[in-house]
Amino acid sequence: MISLALRVFCCLVVCISCFESARSAEPDKSKQRPNIILIMCDDMGWSDLGCYGGEVQTPNLDRMAREGLRFTQFYNNAVCWTTRASLVTGLYPRYPRPHLTMNMVTLGEVLKQAGYQTALSGKWHLGRTETTHPVYRGFEDYYGLLDGCCNFFDPYYRDPKYKWGSSGGGYRFFAKNTTRITEFPDDFYTTDAFTDHAIEQIKGYAKTDQPFFLHLCYTAPHYPLHAKPKDIAKYKGRYAAGWEALREERYQRQLKMGLVDPQWKLPERDPESADWEKDKYPRDWQQRRMEVYAAMIDCMDQNIGRLMQTLKQTGVDENTIVMFLSDNGPDASEPGGANPQQEPGPKEYYTTCGPSWAFPQNTPFRRFKTWMHEGGISTPLIVRWPGHVAPASLTRQPAHIIDVMPTCIELAETTYPETYAGHKIIPVEGKSMLPIFQGETRQPHESLFWELRNNQAVRQGKWKLVADRTINRWELYDLEQDRTETNNLASHYPERVAQMKAAWQEWAEMTGVANQKHQRGKQIP
The missing domain is CATH 3.40.720.10 (Alkaline Phosphatase, subunit A)
Structure with a gap:
């Protein structure tokens, strides 16, 4: 009886060991x-x-x-x-x-x-x-x-x-x-x-x-x-x-x-x-x-x-x-x-x-x-x-x-x-x-840029300069105070408008936007 119990115990040890070995071989998906x-x-x-x-x-x-x-x-x-x-x-x-x-x-x-x-x-x-x-x-x-x-x-x-x-x-x-x-x-x-x-x-x-x-x-x-x-x-x-x-x-x-x-x-x-x-x-x-x-x-x-x-x-x-x-x-x-x-x-x-x-x-x-x-x-x-x-x-x-x-x-x-x-x-x-x-x-990002069908925009920090092709002019908005874009500040900050326009134009040249057919002769003032 002792010999049989010993053999059963040994088998259990081996099974547990095999189980632990198999489990450790499984990938740890959390890592x-x-x-x-x-x-x-x-x-x-x-x-x-x-x-x-x-x-x-x-x-x-x-x-x-x-x-x-x-x-x-x-x-x-x-x-x-x-x-x-x-x-x-x-x-x-x-x-x-x-x-x-x-x-x-x-x-x-x-x-x-x-x-x-x-x-x-x-x-x-x-x-x-x-x-x-x-x-x-x-x-x-x-x-x-x-x-x-x-x-x-x-x-x-x-x-x-x-x-x-x-x-x-x-x-x-x-x-x-x-x-x-x-x-x-x-x-x-x-x-x-x-x-x-x-x-x-x-x-x-x-x-x-x-x-x-x-x-x-x-x-x-x-x-x-x-x-x-x-x-x-x-x-x-x-x-x-x-x-x-x-x-x-x-x-x-x-x-x-x-x-x-x-x-x-x-x-x-x-x-x-x-x-x-x-x-x-x-x-x-x-x-x-x-x-x-x-x-x-x-x-x-x-x-x-x-x-x-x-x-x-x-x-x-x-x-x-x-x-x-x-x-x-x-x-x-x-x-x-x-x-x-x-x-x-x-x-x-x-x-x-x-x-x-x-x-x-x-x-x-x-x-x-x-x-x-x-x-x-x-x-x-x-x-x-x-x-x-x-x-x-x-x-x-x-x-x-x-x-x-x-x-x-x-x-x-x-x-x-x-x-x-x-x-x-x-x-x-x-x-x-x-x-x-x-x-x-x-x-x-220092700047973010957009253009599509002569609609244009650039964002720098809280400031966004945007042009609507139907209006054909740049508008400036403070997105912290006015993200719904109801108060155009372009006339109050002409230097910022000029600087952001220049940044947009440089990006447009880099991406090829400025050379699009629909852009020709349609420079937003």
């Missing part, structure tokens, strides 16, 4: 470089999310904000392709287009070289040639839309009754890696499909010891206004009071949340926005536009919730940093014109929100997509990184889309290359935001 998920939506306003003062139901993004950090002064480039170019390169856009050339390196290329698994799901919009397609620019796996927008229910759909501007042209370029997709299932919806692909990638990556970089680019809530009936139903009648009432409602909520300074004046109605009381279009149609827009954001939030749940289920949540932002402010354009015959929602129709709803989507700022006032270039940025980013935190430090590349480089513990694939690379122009993520004060 690994973090996984990086970068989520970008399309044409969404600064105030649309609940955590930025909106009424749209976004519980999952609101939870991210409670568990992480919100920026109040994060900037984009005011339109799809220039923002995306800056995001993946860490550079200001170069002109003439294309904005992605071989003397630029992408986030996918840098992180792949650093040992990350890389995937992109959703909108690309930077080209589909052998030098611009995502699978040739560092993303090992790609699924999504290579163009700028598409039918949400069928990207290859075209109704022959409508011309471009009403149907969106149809035949948009959708692909899995380099294989074009032209047929889609009956229950297809882009927002769901992009998330399905992203979740599939996470599940596969979680089984490996390699960190991963996932770039998830939704087309929501970019036009056409397409949403599922069940999501639209949530907002039935919600916007019956009109856009002016919605703007005031959001503004009051932002004041209570501490997002905006009460000394900033709420600007008057945008000149492109109609008067709700005198609106000549059918009220039910106008309401429906905003109801569908809200439903598109709602559906996106639901899908982000699915993705966040996958992080927990696969055990990578604690070592994954997730960033969420929009590529520019809301879109005020109306391709094909405002047409009440175009019903917002179903795939057979193609419509937009128009300038009147874009006006409150950017509360409390002026203007929208393509303009350089704050409404065109400001985006929500939410950062969640358990154990590293303080929960429910807020930063008012300015940052820019060019800062994403150097931030990811620092997270990945790698360096920005001087050469890549035999090409000398333009030095990165952004600055890492990691100090801000960690609750520190970062040395700000």
Whole structure:
């Protein structure tokens, strides 16, 4: 009996030893470089999310904000392709287009070289040639839309009754890696499909010891206004009071949340926005536009919730940093014109929100997509990184889309290359935001610059110089006292205006902006 007990004891010791040995051989994921998920939506306003003062139901993004950090002064480039170019390169856009050339390196290329698994799901919009397609620019796996927008229910759909501007042209370029997709299932919806692909990638990556970089680019809530009936139903009648009432409602909520300074004046109605009381279009149609827009954001939030749940289920949540932002402010354009015959929602129709709803989507700022006032270039940025980013935190430090590349480089513990694939690379122009993520004060950019379609801007510290192409003059604002840009101080500080104009012109020469065709003969006085 003693001999048998001794043998059992020895076996137990060996088993425990083997178990401890096996456990010690498992990678300690808490010490690994973090996984990086970068989520970008399309044409969404600064105030649309609940955590930025909106009424749209976004519980999952609101939870991210409670568990992480919100920026109040994060900037984009005011339109799809220039923002995306800056995001993946860490550079200001170069002109003439294309904005992605071989003397630029992408986030996918840098992180792949650093040992990350890389995937992109959703909108690309930077080209589909052998030098611009995502699978040739560092993303090992790609699924999504290579163009700028598409039918949400069928990207290859075209109704022959409508011309471009009403149907969106149809035949948009959708692909899995380099294989074009032209047929889609009956229950297809882009927002769901992009998330399905992203979740599939996470599940596969979680089984490996390699960190991963996932770039998830939704087309929501970019036009056409397409949403599922069940999501639209949530907002039935919600916007019956009109856009002016919605703007005031959001503004009051932002004041209570501490997002905006009460000394900033709420600007008057945008000149492109109609008067709700005198609106000549059918009220039910106008309401429906905003109801569908809200439903598109709602559906996106639901899908982000699915993705966040996958992080927990696969055990990578604690070592994954997730960033969420929009590529520019809301879109005020109306391709094909405002047409009440175009019903917002179903795939057979193609419509937009128009300038009147874009006006409150950017509360409390002026203007929208393509303009350089704050409404065109400001985006929500939410950062969640358990154990590293303080929960429910807020930063008012300015940052820019060019800062994403150097931030990811620092997270990945790698360096920005001087050469890549035999090409000398333009030095990165952004600055890492990691100090801000960690609750520190970062040395700000000396200057930040913008230009698009002869709208121009430069920011230095609290000062912003901005030119509206329709007014054709420079305006100067103190953003600490007046971020809503209601008090033009240009005549009070002519020397500052001259100095900032000179800085903008030097930047314009460096990036090629000054040589654009539309710039010739249109020097802003």
